[in-house]
Amino acid sequence: MNAETLTRGPYTPKEAVARLRRGDLGAWPVAGGLVVIAAVFGTLNEHFLSPENLTNLALQLAATGTISLGIIMVLLLGEIDLSAGSVSGLCAVVMTILYVKQSWNPVAAIAVALVAAGVIGLLHGLMHTRLHMPSFIVTLAGLIGWQGLLLYLLGQGGTINLPFDGFVSKLSDTWLPVWPAWGLVTALIAGWAAAAVIGRRLRRAADLPVPPVYLTVLRIGGTAVLLAGVVTVLSADRGVPLLLVLFGALVVALDLVLRHTVFGRWMYAVGGNAEAARRAGINTTRIRVLAFVLASVLAGFGGILAASRLSAVNQASGGSDILLMAVAAAVIGGTSLFGGRGRPYAALLGILVIQSITNGMLLLNVDSSVRFMVTAAVLALAVAIDSVARRASTR
Amino acid sequence: MFSATGITKAYGAVQALDGVRLDLRAGEVVALVGDNGAGKSTLVKVLAGVITPDAGTITVEGRPVRIATPQDAQALGVSTVYQDLALCENLDVVANLYLGTERRRWSVLGHIAMERAAHDLLTSLDVRIRDIRVPVAMLSGGQRQSVAIARALIGEPRLVILDEPTAALGVEQTAQVLGLIDRLRDRGLAVLVISHNLADVRAMSDRVVVLRLGRNAGEFRTAETSQEAIVAAITGATADER
Numbered sequence A: 001m002n003a004e005t006l007t008r009g010p011y012t013p014k015e016a017v018a019r020l021r022r023g024d025l026g027a028w029p030v031a032g033g034l035v036v037i038a039a040v041f042g043t044l045n046e047h048f049l050s051p052e053n054l055t056n057l058a059l060q061l062a063a064t065g066t067i068s069l070g071i072i073m074v075l076l077l078g079e080i081d082l083s084a085g086s087v088s089g090l091c092a093v094v095m096t097i098l099y100v101k102q103s104w105n106p107v108a109a110i111a112v113a114l115v116a117a118g119v120i121g122l123l124h125g126l127m128h129t130r131l132h133m134p135s136f137i138v139t140l141a142g143l144i145g146w147q148g149l150l151l152y153l154l155g156q157g158g159t160i161n162l163p164f165d166g167f168v169s170k171l172s173d174t175w176l177p178v179w180p181a182w183g184l185v186t187a188l189i190a191g192w193a194a195a196a197v198i199g200r201r202l203r204r205a206a207d208l209p210v211p212p213v214y215l216t217v218l219r220i221g222g223t224a225v226l227l228a229g230v231v232t233v234l235s236a237d238r239g240v241p242l243l244l245v246l247f248g249a250l251v252v253a254l255d256l257v258l259r260h261t262v263f264g265r266w267m268y269a270v271g272g273n274a275e276a277a278r279r280a281g282i283n284t285t286r287i288r289v290l291a292f293v294l295a296s297v298l299a300g301f302g303g304i305l306a307a308s309r310l311s312a313v314n315q316a317s318g319g320s321d322i323l324l325m326a327v328a329a330a331v332i333g334g335t336s337l338f339g340g341r342g343r344p345y346a347a348l349l350g351i352l353v354i355q356s357i358t359n360g361m362l363l364l365n366v367d368s369s370v371r372f373m374v375t376a377a378v379l380a381l382a383v384a385i386d387s388v389a390r391r392a393s394t395r
Numbered sequence B: 001m002f003s004a005t006g007i008t009k010a011y012g013a014v015q016a017l018d019g020v021r022l023d024l025r026a027g028e029v030v031a032l033v034g035d036n037g038a039g040k041s042t043l044v045k046v047l048a049g050v051i052t053p054d055a056g057t058i059t060v061e062g063r064p065v066r067i068a069t070p071q072d073a074q075a076l077g078v079s080t081v082y083q084d085l086a087l088c089e090n091l092d093v094v095a096n097l098y099l100g101t102e103r104r105r106w107s108v109l110g111h112i113a114m115e116r117a118a119h120d121l122l123t124s125l126d127v128r129i130r131d132i133r134v135p136v137a138m139l140s141g142g143q144r145q146s147v148a149i150a151r152a153l154i155g156e157p158r159l160v161i162l163d164e165p166t167a168a169l170g171v172e173q174t175a176q177v178l179g180l181i182d183r184l185r186d187r188g189l190a191v192l193v194i195s196h197n198l199a200d201v202r203a204m205s206d207r208v209v210v211l212r213l214g215r216n217a218g219e220f221r222t223a224e225t226s227q228e229a230i231v232a233a234i235t236g237a238t239a240d241e242r
């Protein structure tokens, strides 16, 4: 055994500086940005940090955040999905027509709409891989085409309302009471801690280095404090919204899949070096197609969540700036546009930043023109960080 | 052990290989040298199953074999490290070593089993990497080359082919890789190395095979041969060939 390969302590200050210079900052810049945003808007408007407003914020970010999760799936491959907004709207319209006009069971309507989104993603993926069309063009066509289909399906009326006390609307008007919310947080933290303890045991047994205890404790403890804070604040208003729980569960589930399954490993491999992945015997076509399918299904689900919040679908469903905000959120959260780098948590962090800015500026009665310019500046900063990191790491 | 005879391959009017013969034995490092366009890469591609020759036979332990695809080559125990290393820079060392052959159960990655085995493999090759869970992008050129070579050993091959393993490396890192090639020989593997650097060739190989214009142009025992004799064979100047 040579000792050199066995030690894995925390980074020395010198290595830490080297990492910083490489732009390998992880989630810290975004987290820092969030603190600044909270401080600024909190001082400018005492209502910004109130439980009621933070609850609204949670409701506002779930739909676009889910779409952003899908965008991350294709960004990881170095591709783009411009159709996510249109697909989200179309999927919501399909669901609403089946549910309201055809009086289907709502769960069946949602399932069929998600399958339709999956078929759309399959189509995008096949056009990209089989016909070798750039994803930019395929999904640009999708952006226009699926929007057209949405308008066609909506027909003359232009708006279909969802019943206020129906299943779909209830999705965004369901609140976890205090004890279930605390139970959920406790279960999450306990599960994570148990996994960490077991993981350390197994690594010790395999004679592998383990990270220092204080790091693990700090990480899990910090998350516990954060989640406890969220539950406390949200419980002071209407409770933890189901919408936030759904979105959070998706983020965690996707992150686990990407980090711990063969599929996830191959996603990162194809995004990092497609030729190397191909030579390693990985079916890169299948991975690409699957990524597009996932992107469209997540976009579709996001569209359904948006319809639930509005209790209606209309010609603007999935339109306006939803796509742009979803892409911006993924990138601001730290997903690389060049593929191979990024985690689902980027969607959560990025959408928090964007939605906080939007929400705060609305509270301050700032014109949306200013809001767009500020969001643009944040986006440009995030992409600049990504580009510098990439240049530094390719040397 | 591996024996190729009469290997011939033409690209249109270009005779890339013309009746080439090559023998490779377990525990022996053979350097394949020759000028640009001599046919080195083409010969390697034939052994790796990337291209099929127009004529010629390959035998393994005396039995004739067909290498029509990279999978055939792999099944025969031929493992190739190409000059562009084909590593995923965003993935860590363990992930790169096992890319495409991940240990798994129900498609869930066996992180610990892979890290343990990766650790053992790298230690046995005396490859020094402080933390094998950092992205490959953070490693030095020599460490990356070492990872690529270690990756070639995952499938328990009998023949390892290296295309220009030291071309992009500095002095110290070249020494690392030459040491690694020594350990491949010690493991009883047959090793075929393409190289342009005659100093490296002399340092690492047991035998030198020279190609010139697609034909065999000499074969030397490294220890008994001067650099001038090898250069002469490469350039086609008259020299006493054995």
Ligand SMILES: Nc1ncnc2c1ncn2[C@@H]1O[C@H](COP(=O)(O)OP(=O)(O)O)[C@@H](O)[C@H]1O
Residues within 6 Å of the ligand: B011, B014, B015, B016, B034, B035, B036, B037, B038, B039, B040, B041, B042, B043
């Ligand atoms: N794919 C190809 N198509 C046409 N000609 C080729 C191809 N590959 C190699 N050649 C030719 O075959 C000859 C031998 O090439 P190669 O094996 O690459 O030589 P080396 O690796 O020794 O430099 C050269 O004349 C080269 O131009």
Ligand SMILES: [Mg+2]
Residues within 6 Å of the ligand: B040, B041
């Ligand atoms: Mg060559």
